[in-house]
Amino acid sequence: MPLLTLDDACLAYGHVALLDHVSMQIDNGERIALIGRNGSGKSSLLRALAGTTALDDGRLWVQPGARLAYVPQEPAFDPERTIYETIAAGLGRVSQLLLAYHEAIHALAQDASPERLEQLEELQAQLEHADGWRIHTRVEQAITRFALDAEARIGTLSGGGIKRVALTQALAMEPDLLLLDEPTNHLDLDGILWLETLIRDFRGGVLVITHDRSFLDAIATRVLELDRGRLNSYPGSFAAYQERKTAELAAEAQQQARFDKFLAQEEVWIRKGVEARRTRNEGRVLRLEGLRRERAARRERLGNVELQLVRGEQSGKLVAELDGVSKGFGGRMVVRDFSCRILRGDKIGLIGPNGAGKTTLLKLILGELAPDAGRVRLGTRLEVAYFDQFRSALDEEATLAEVISPGSEYVEIGGQRKHVIGYLGEFLFAPERARSPVKSLSGGERNRLLLARLFARPANVLVLDEPTNDLDIETLELLESLLQDYAGTLFLVSHDRRFLDNVVTQSIVAEGDGVWREYAGGYEDWLAARARAERMRNESAAPAVATVAKGSPAAPVRRESGNKLSYRETQELAQLPDRITALEAEQSLIAQRLASGSIYRETPDEARALQARATLLEAELEQLMSRWEELESRTA
Incomplete structure (x- = not known):
């Protein structure tokens, strides 16, 4: 059984139809990415699904008993409330009891009077009756899981902190369906990776609006595109969507070009006037009127932003x-x-x-x-x-x-x-x-x-x-x-x-x-360099451990800094400066080539190859420098 269905939905602002008789379904376990141009109506659709905006027409059905949690693009919380109070406030009828209990505990810590104690006992009884203890535990676990300070006030948090609170509040509800509007905004990279894991592990359904392409590729099992009032579904990853969308746009452009050519031919025919009336081809005239109506009703794809960037006077090198x-x-x-x-x-x-x-x-x-x-x-x-x-x-x-x-x-x-x-x-x-x-x-x-x-x-x-x-x-x-x-x-x-x-x-x-x-x-590239450095540290530590294992406890094997170099090592030391200089020169040339931004657009394969070579050079130079230092230390 689906979690939610939308059937023949319509929603318009002014003369623009944001939803033009659209239908959709969300099943349990789906992770759906909702994408589209700015202003296409994505947030309006999400608000309609959450029940905060009414549709102009159509039917919205939610599975009976299913819990929906909606996180808007810019969550609005009372800045004077604490994180605990904010999260508890979103938990329905038991929230007032939780807030009162939380306040009573703090009051009792300041004044342990019999009246305070009696008030706390009464609240405890009410919470037991309303299954509030389980919900209280859920709130505390969510706060701990997301590394939040329960007593911090909302007004002291950054944009990323507020977004974490909103997500925590939503998950504390134990929802069956998560509706998220641009959840990665204001989150740092660690927060985005944390959110990716959270969504992949979530057992219910997820519908998320996002334009973060890496995030999309990591979480989406289906892509929904809202385009000119229509909702199109693309199973699979974002990369699969891009391939299909490119082919669709090309086919649409060809179809519209054929339509426009045919319409132009019919317009030429009707303008002949006398010939059209003489033939009395009323069917053809009626068809032309229909073509005109169809052309007028056709909503063109939104144009692209025309960006131009002027550098101004050239700075110094x-x-x-x-x-x-x-x-x-x-x-x-x-x-x-x-x-x-x-x-x-x-x-x-x-x-x-x-x-x-x-x-x-x-x-x-x-x-x-x-x-x-x-x-x-x-x-x-x-x-x-x-x-x-x-x-x-x-x-x-x-x-x-x-x-x-x-x-x-x-x-x-x-x-x-x-x-x-x-x-x-x-x-x-x-x-x-x-x-x-x-x-x-x-x-x-x-x-x-x-x-x-x-x-x-x-x-x-x-x-x-x-x-x-x-x-x-x-x-x-x-x-x-x-x-x-x-x-x-x-x-x-x-x-x-x-x-x-x-x-x-x-x-x-x-x-x-x-x-x-x-x-x-x-x-x-940074991730690769970090992984490579970690691997090199592990590899350099492994021989040392093996050497100690082979030596006896009484006489551990160790390298003396004063050991004389062999003939081969002497030759190697003499050649190292030239090898390092050559690699550094190659590294410099690659850096100059990559500094030209056009390479990433015109020859992306070459750019990737150069970046890969730069990564290898960095690792090789690090090894050669370490080897040079080691050999030099033994000549002293």
Whole structure:
């Protein structure tokens, strides 16, 4: 028996049909990804399934007794409530008893009077009668499982913390069906991996809206696409959906081209006038009228955002150089003895959990924050543009036109003067929306507006903090292509693993306790380097263990630093500097080739091969350097 069915559902806002007689079914154990363009109605569909929005027409059926848990895109909680109170509040009729019991325990700790004790006993009896103890245990287990502080107040949490609370509240209900709207927003990489595991292990049904392609590939057993009011189902993974969708769009384009050609031929015939009337082919005239109605009713596929990025004046070759930089706050070291050199054209991803200090490191690199120790040297002619993940730079009351071009109706893009309404149209904002206030926009629309404002200003250094939140997949891929071809310097903070892999040429990763390290490539390259380093540590430890095992307890086998080198080792030591120099030169050439963003778009196979070679070079150089140090120590 299905958990939920939707039959012949209709929902419209104004003249736009978000749901146009759609039907769907969710079975137990399914993990369904709901995708579609921004504004297509995905969140509206999810709210309708959750019962918070009424359909204009159609039937929604939920299995009797099935529990649904809905987590909206931006959960709204009372900032003064604790995490325990917030989670307990979502558990139905027993929630008031739980909250009263929780409050009574704290009151009793302050005042152990007979009245307080009697109140607590009464609440205990009520909880027993309502099966509240089991629910109380469930809440505490959920809080412990997700590493939350039960007494922390919601107002003190980050966006990622609030999202964790919302997910914990939903799971504490022991739902049969989870409805999740952009659950990865504001979560760091560890949080996203945690959520992937949680969803894969969940025994009920899941319907999730997300544009995180790596997340989609990890969890989806079926893809639902909402496109122009229609709901299309694609069994299997997201990769399988992409293949089928490409073929469908090509077939649709051919079919529409044939239809338009036939319609044009019929229009030519009817315009002959006299001949049409002489033949009195009334059937053909009626058919033409039907074709016209069909063409008018056909909803064209939404256009793509037209992104253009102007670099502005070229900066100096050196963007920033950090030498032994350290920075701490309140006794906590955020950056510890970090050195790096950033050149024009580098595309750098910053990877680390929330609170690791990515923003602090960025401010140090760009000279906006003075280090406690070490030296920062900035390059010349730097023009920096920022993209803020919290969209704090947007005035809620300002119109879209005012945000893009305050005090003027025109913007200058790459030497070309454009009217602000036309420029907004390139970012899929209709002319009538240009005078709408920012507060009327959805999350995805706000991100598009920020991108429009960002790209309206020339810059040779871009700082993008979570630019992918709420963007649909097609806009994401377009933004990737744009950034790959960008000739300036890019700093990218993102938890979208595929976006990092497709854009950045190097990564700076937080490794705990204020330690940051540089790696070639993106997220997957960092994972591979980390796994390789761990493997090498294990391999280097294994011979030592084996040697000790072979030696007697009285006379353990060990290597003396003063041992003389053999003839072969002497020859090896003499050749090592040249070998290292050659490998470093090859490494430098590969880095220069990968620094050209176009290689990822034009020849992705070559890019992957170069990245693989760079990974091997790094490992080989590390081995050669260790061997050189070992042989040198024995010549002393």
